[in-house]
Structures are given as structure tokens and as C-alpha cells.
Amino acid sequence: MDGDEFNILLATDSYKVSHYRQFPPNVTKVYSYFECRGRGHVSSQAEPHKFTESVFFGLQYTLKKYLCGQVVTREKIQQAKEIYQQHFQQDIFNEDGWNYILEEHEGRLPVRIKAVPEGTVVPLGNVLFTVESTDPKCFWIIGWLETILVQTWYPITVATSSRAQKQLLARYLWRTGGSRALLERQLQDFGYRGVSSQETAAIGGAAHLVNFRGSDTMAGVMLLRRYYGCPMAGHSIPAAEHSTVTAWGREREGAAFRHLLQQFPSGAVSVVLNILGKAFGTMVNEKGYKMLPDCLRIIQGDGIDISSLKRVLDAVENAGWSAANLYFGSGGSLLQKVNRDTLNCCFKCSYAEFDGQGVDVYKQPVTDPSKCSKRGQLSLQKTIDGQLVTVEGGKGDQDTDLLRIVFEDGQLLRDFSLEEIRVNAALREEDFSPDPNPDVILQ
Incomplete structure (x- = not known):
């Protein structure tokens, strides 16, 4: 195998390599979500800009380039095994797990991803996409993919900042x-x-x-x-x-x-x-x-x-x-003058199954209540007055859920064009008017 070829087995924070051993022995499913939590600012010599919403963009690029199709091969497993042996100076690599994906799933990732349509403008603090395992033996793959999926913070943040400047120009x-x-x-x-x-x-x-x-x-x-x-x-x-x-x-x-x-x-x-x-x-x-x-x-x-x-x-x-x-x-x-904390983007586990029984998972740090995570399976719903809200604990209506399956078991199921994305991200009529709330643009 060409040493420069992308290898998903090496595209994770290395501390995650040992996580498959750390879960309880009866875990059969892991479910996580991504959100822009808020409190984000862009620093300036003058006043900082405070964002109130995000533009969802860039997940499709990651899926197409890195995760679609057969991404696990015998050669990639062997390469990862040798490199992690040198890296950790001990044998902790989940070789059996990756061989299982190769043999039982033909090297395709047993993962389901649901997301809002690209270009959607979503108030901060709401779920943007969810990731779950589709094979009980591969629950550990969700944490492995966190690293590459969280990198969507960058296109989301640039698209968000760019649109906020468009709002400013419009007014x-x-x-x-x-x-x-x-x-x-x-x-x-x-x-x-x-x-x-x-x-x-x-x-x-x-x-x-x-x-x-x-x-x-x-x-x-x-x-x-x-x-x-x-x-x-x-x-x-x-x-x-x-x-x-x-x-x-x-x-x-x-x-x-x-x-x-x-x-x-x-x-x-x-x-x-x-x-x-x-x-x-x-x-x-x-x-x-x-x-x-x-x-x-x-x-x-x-x-x-x-x-x-x-x-x-x-x-x-x-x-x-x-x-x-x-x-x-x-x-x-x-x-370049952005980072993951500009919109406070995060990826958290919110649900797991043990022997097929579901349990809500969350964190609640006493030192920073703003970092409390969401619980259970999530959906994004539109209220009667048109507001977008996240419904936790699996209580959302699946028929009206704005999160739709875009990737499953190695296959891209929804392919958004830039034309569609631009329509979703277009300015609203109220953007072409006096500032309804000056704090929305700058505070």
C-alpha cells in the first residue's frame, strides 16, 4: 500500500485506540451528536462579534472524500497494527474489530449518520448531526470517527462568519x-x-x-x-x-x-x-x-x-x-481567524444500548453548567412559530424530524448540490431591513 494513501485506521486521536477495551462488556450500541453549543466570539481589537446561529456545511465533503465505500483493507489494517505497536510500545490495537469490519461489512463502516440539510441556518445550541453504530459488535467505531467528523467545525464556522457579514452588508x-x-x-x-x-x-x-x-x-x-x-x-x-x-x-x-x-x-x-x-x-x-x-x-x-x-x-x-x-x-x-471555540463546536455521546436496552448518556460538569450535554436520541423539530428546537430523550416525532439519513453502512444516501445549499442559506426578508435587534449582529 502507498504510504501516503489515506487510512481511516490512523485518522483518529491515538488515545481513542484503547477505548474499545474501556466500555462495559455488554455494550451493543453507541450514539453521539454534533452541535455548535454557542457562546462563540471572534476576537477583535474593538468589540467582539457574537454569533447566534450557524450555517451547516461541509459534512458531505468529509463523507465523500474519506468515509464512503470500502475504506478498510487488509493492507491498511496491517499498516495500522505496525504503527500503533511502535507508537504505544505495546499491543492495544483492535485488530480483531477491524478484521470483522473487513470480513462482515466488506470494509465499509457500519455507521448511520443523520444530519440537517447542508446550508440550513440553525440557532446555536441545537443538534446538527447524529452518528450511531449499526452493528452491535462495532459500537466502538463511533468514538473512533469523532476526530474526523468534528473537523466539520471549520467549514461550518467559515460559512457562518461569511453569512453574518452578508447580513451586515444587507442592512x-x-x-x-x-x-x-x-x-x-x-x-x-x-x-x-x-x-x-x-x-x-x-x-x-x-x-x-x-x-x-x-x-x-x-x-x-x-x-x-x-x-x-x-x-x-x-x-x-x-x-x-x-x-x-x-x-x-x-x-x-x-x-x-x-x-x-x-x-x-x-x-x-x-x-x-x-x-x-x-x-x-x-x-x-x-x-x-x-x-x-x-x-x-x-x-x-x-x-x-x-x-x-x-x-x-x-x-x-x-x-x-x-x-x-x-x-x-x-x-x-x-x-484563518477562527477556531473550534468560535462556535463552541462539540461531539458528545448521548445514548447507548446494553444488551439491547437503551440508556440516556450525558455529562453534567459542576464547574461549568454550560457544558452539560444533551440526553438520549435526538431530533430537530420546527415549532408552530417556525423556530428550530432539539428534542431529547427520543421523544421527537420522526416524521417531522429535520435530521435525515445522509450516510449508512458506507453509502452516501443524500447528495446536496451547491445550488440547494445556497437556497437553504439565503438571507431572510428581515435581513433587508433596519436592525430588528442590534445584538444579533454585533455586541
């Missing part, structure tokens, strides 16, 4: 005048070089494109092309940088810009300018705010995160300009 456009169609391109992803790896760029870049159509992160475009059925998810324009202008020399700066416009005579072109000058006229829109001519717009691409975005929009509004004059680019702040 300033409403107040200062501007077409809703501007929103699709008003925040460009410049984060490719600012992240830690090609895969991070791909996942984060794809998450941003759930909400916007502008991106210079080609890795994200290609991920959506391969895993979400979208031939071209994001667009860009020809753009200058300091090197392409300063290479002309200080005395030929005007010639540099003339050359740029000659090279790209139609469509949009982005240039790096510190001062616009007073040569361009203005008009006043229907809401009384100033607009530049249609051929001229401003892009701010330095230091943009959700907090600085609001400060810029405030300053522009206070100066009598419409937000429709502005476009923004965000790099490291969009794709």
Missing part, C-alpha cells in the same frame, strides 16, 4: 440605498495564501462560496466542482498588485494605469489606490446618499473581519455615502 445597503444583487459579489475571498494548507484553503474557500459568488481562492472553487456539483461557484476579475504598478517606476505611475485599462478595456478591473482624487462627480440616490459614477467603485481588502467591516460601513454611512460604493476583500480573517 447597510437597505439603509443607504443599493440593489440586493450587489451582495453576491460584495465580499471577495482573498484568503488562499493566508491559511495553513491547500485543503484548508479548499474547505474554507468553499464555505465562503455558500454565501457569496466572489473568490480568488481557486482551491475552494475546485472543491465545490468535485464534491458539490457546481462547475463554477465563484468569479474574479483582473486585478493589479503593488508589484505590477511600482515596476513602472514612480514617474510612470499614470502610464501604468493607462496600460492596465488598455489591457482590459471592458469589464471590471481592480487597482490599488490610496487616494481617489476629486476628479469624479457624484450623484445622490433615492435614500439621499452619495454614489460614485457607475464606472467607479472602491474595494477595501486590508484587515477586513466582521468587526472592522462594521466600522468601515458606519464611517461611510456617517459621511453620507452609500454602502453600494464599496466592495470588500477578506483573507486570513475570513479563512
Whole structure:
């Protein structure tokens, strides 16, 4: 086997390798769930942003790339056995368990995953997906998969932050005048070089494109092309940088810009300018705010995160300009200045069966009541007034449960397209109005 080939037997926190020995001997099922618990903030030199909801995205990528089909082979078992022997310096690897999966399940994972549709906007503190074993002899596999499944925190968090910035832009456009169609391109992803790896760029870049159509992160475009059925998810324009202008020399700066416009005579072109000058006229829109001519717009691409975005929009509004004059680019702040605690994402066991008898499982730490976990089998229900709530203890109505089976025994059962996801994540009508509650956007 190629040593670089992905091996699910090695894709877990190594302390979990011994867990199959730690459960009671009569366990026949383990059931866990994933949620964004809340209390999440993005730090800023000014005020932090507090999120109240999450955008579910990215599980399908993990399932397709890493968990579908035959993922256990004889060679992978042997590789894991040898590596764990060296790692632990003792024999604790569950070789019999993995051989059972290979022989009885043809190397496919005996697991069922139920999840909300990708793109769904869910208030924090609610279940987003559940994971359960489908073979009594493989109850231990759920904990093993926690590591790779919890990594969905990243696309969820980027998609959530990106959508919150879209909400912010929508409300300033409403107040200062501007077409809703501007929103699709008003925040460009410049984060490719600012992240830690090609895969991070791909996942984060794809998450941003759930909400916007502008991106210079080609890795994200290609991920959506391969895993979400979208031939071209994001667009860009020809753009200058300091090197392409300063290479002309200080005395030929005007010639540099003339050359740029000659090279790209139609469509949009982005240039790096510190001062616009007073040569361009203005008009006043229907809401009384100033607009530049249609051929001229401003892009701010330095230091943009959700907090600085609001400060810029405030300053522009206070100066009598419409937000429709502005476009923004965000790099490291969009794709890199997040972590698992931004939305407080967690994966917890809530139910188990012993000799076929169900028992609710939960934790209740006395030092931090906010970390109390949910109990029993869970469902996500919509109330009469349209709110989403988690029902615990197996009491939810399965017919109206928003959690649907997306993966079972190695097979993907629901394949979401980016088009569907964008519809699910679209802004609501109340987002195009004055702030109904300022704390929802920034506090």
C-alpha cells in the first residue's frame, strides 16, 4: 500500500485506540451528536462579534472524500497494527474489530449518520448531526470517527462568519440605498495564501462560496466542482498588485494605469489606490446618499473581519455615502481567524444500548453548567412559530424530524448540490431591513 494513501485506521486521536477495551462488556450500541453549543466570539481589537446561529456545511465533503465505500483493507489494517505497536510500545490495537469490519461489512463502516440539510441556518445550541453504530459488535467505531467528523467545525464556522457579514452588508445597503444583487459579489475571498494548507484553503474557500459568488481562492472553487456539483461557484476579475504598478517606476505611475485599462478595456478591473482624487462627480440616490459614477467603485481588502467591516460601513454611512460604493476583500480573517471555540463546536455521546436496552448518556460538569450535554436520541423539530428546537430523550416525532439519513453502512444516501445549499442559506426578508435587534449582529 502507498504510504501516503489515506487510512481511516490512523485518522483518529491515538488515545481513542484503547477505548474499545474501556466500555462495559455488554455494550451493543453507541450514539453521539454534533452541535455548535454557542457562546462563540471572534476576537477583535474593538468589540467582539457574537454569533447566534450557524450555517451547516461541509459534512458531505468529509463523507465523500474519506468515509464512503470500502475504506478498510487488509493492507491498511496491517499498516495500522505496525504503527500503533511502535507508537504505544505495546499491543492495544483492535485488530480483531477491524478484521470483522473487513470480513462482515466488506470494509465499509457500519455507521448511520443523520444530519440537517447542508446550508440550513440553525440557532446555536441545537443538534446538527447524529452518528450511531449499526452493528452491535462495532459500537466502538463511533468514538473512533469523532476526530474526523468534528473537523466539520471549520467549514461550518467559515460559512457562518461569511453569512453574518452578508447580513451586515444587507442592512447597510437597505439603509443607504443599493440593489440586493450587489451582495453576491460584495465580499471577495482573498484568503488562499493566508491559511495553513491547500485543503484548508479548499474547505474554507468553499464555505465562503455558500454565501457569496466572489473568490480568488481557486482551491475552494475546485472543491465545490468535485464534491458539490457546481462547475463554477465563484468569479474574479483582473486585478493589479503593488508589484505590477511600482515596476513602472514612480514617474510612470499614470502610464501604468493607462496600460492596465488598455489591457482590459471592458469589464471590471481592480487597482490599488490610496487616494481617489476629486476628479469624479457624484450623484445622490433615492435614500439621499452619495454614489460614485457607475464606472467607479472602491474595494477595501486590508484587515477586513466582521468587526472592522462594521466600522468601515458606519464611517461611510456617517459621511453620507452609500454602502453600494464599496466592495470588500477578506483573507486570513475570513479563512484563518477562527477556531473550534468560535462556535463552541462539540461531539458528545448521548445514548447507548446494553444488551439491547437503551440508556440516556450525558455529562453534567459542576464547574461549568454550560457544558452539560444533551440526553438520549435526538431530533430537530420546527415549532408552530417556525423556530428550530432539539428534542431529547427520543421523544421527537420522526416524521417531522429535520435530521435525515445522509450516510449508512458506507453509502452516501443524500447528495446536496451547491445550488440547494445556497437556497437553504439565503438571507431572510428581515435581513433587508433596519436592525430588528442590534445584538444579533454585533455586541
